[in-house]
Amino acid sequence: MRCRHLNPEHPEENEILVEGLEREVVMVQLSDTHLPAADGRDPHPARQAAAHFAAYFQQRTPGGAVVAEIFAGLLDRARQAHPDLLALTGDILHFPSVAGLEWLRHRLAGTDYLYTLGNHDWFFPYQTWSDAGRQAHYPRFFGLTGGNPACQVRRVGGLRVVALDNSTYQVSPEQADFLRRQLATGDPCLLLLHIPLATPSLLPAVMARWNAPIVMGGEEGWTAETRAHWLVGEVQPGTRACLDLVRQAANLVGVLCGHIHFARADELRPGCFQYVARPGFEGGCRRLRLKPYR
Ligand SMILES: [Fe+2]
Structure with missing residues (x-):
């Protein structure tokens, strides 16, 4: 399959020529808005989590603006692009409060979207970060993820958009199988x-920013201390299978992700780029226009 990324270096607007599309497809990507909405329905954890948010993220928004306003503005801007699909690539909420989920459901009504969860979406900072915590909070996201946050797919204009939850730095063998079946179409x-997936060109920038290779499949650069801090274990078989699929699948156009909080594009193999969006709490988003390759 022929595929050409025309301007991967642009941090916000990208065009891709893709063989096999039925028509032009417009996508808008939002990531890492870290919305800290909370009310009395999650009283104790919400107060702590809001304080945690204020200590870090609020100082990094443009002019100290409130995240809910930045987020609402980004959604308005996204709708003006008339996207076929809105890609929400995780850490959309800073924690899984009932108030945050309600705000999101209300704001997303009438928009076609795919929402893959980030490590903050399902985590209250007062809790211990673990896969068990993710599983415990999954039901809160069923209404926003078609009942299955782990694996989702949407076909639009001939493009098959696949979303996998890799917010523990791993994917399961079942998720890798799901991706394999989608690619096999x-x-x-x-x-x-x-x-993001580990790739040699991305790793130095991630190390410089975070002092640890906080990507999926990053095997070099960890220390015992950084592994303990980030709670990232060795690469598991499902994760390895997913990485192999991505490297080999000729019909994979690209990967959209977030997490590392800076805009980035890296070639995974010829014809396939991984795009990271500038975080939403900074006012970032990415628009992709995919056109039939003729
Ligand atoms: Fe984030």
């Missing part, structure tokens, strides 16, 4: 993840 595919 032969459709041009686009993969949504929260955590």
Whole structure:
């Protein structure tokens, strides 16, 4: 399948020529808005989590603006682009409060979207970060993820958009199988993840910013201390299978992700780029225009 990324270096607007599309497809990607909405329905954790948010993210918004206003503005801007699909690539909420989920459901009404979860979406900072915590909070997201946050797919204009939850830095063998089946259709595919895939060109920038290789499949650069801090274990078989699929699948157009909080594009293999969006709390988003390759 022929595929050409015309301007991957642009941080916000990208064009891709894709063989096999039925028509032009417009996508808008939003990531890492870290909305800290909370009320009395999650009283104790919400107060702590809001304080945690104020200590870090609020100082990084443009002019100290409130995230809910930035987020609402980004959604308005996204709708003006008339996207076929809105890609929400995780850490959309800073924690899974009932108030945050309600705000999101209300704001997304009438928009076609795929939402893959980030490590913050399902985590209250007062809790211990673990896969068990993710599983415990999954039901809160069923209404926003078609009942299955782990694996989702949407076909639009001949493009198959696949979303996998890799917010523990791993995917399960079942998720890898799901991706394999989607790729086996032969459709041009686009993969949504929260955590970027390790690639040699990206790793130095991630190390410089975070002092740890906080990407999926990053095997070099960890220390015992950074592994303990980030709670990232060795690469598991499902994750390895997913990485192999991405490297080999000729019909994978690209990967959209977030997590590392800076805009980035890296070639995974000829014809396939991984795009990271500038975080939403900074006012960032990315628009992709995919056109039939003729
Ligand atoms: Fe984030």
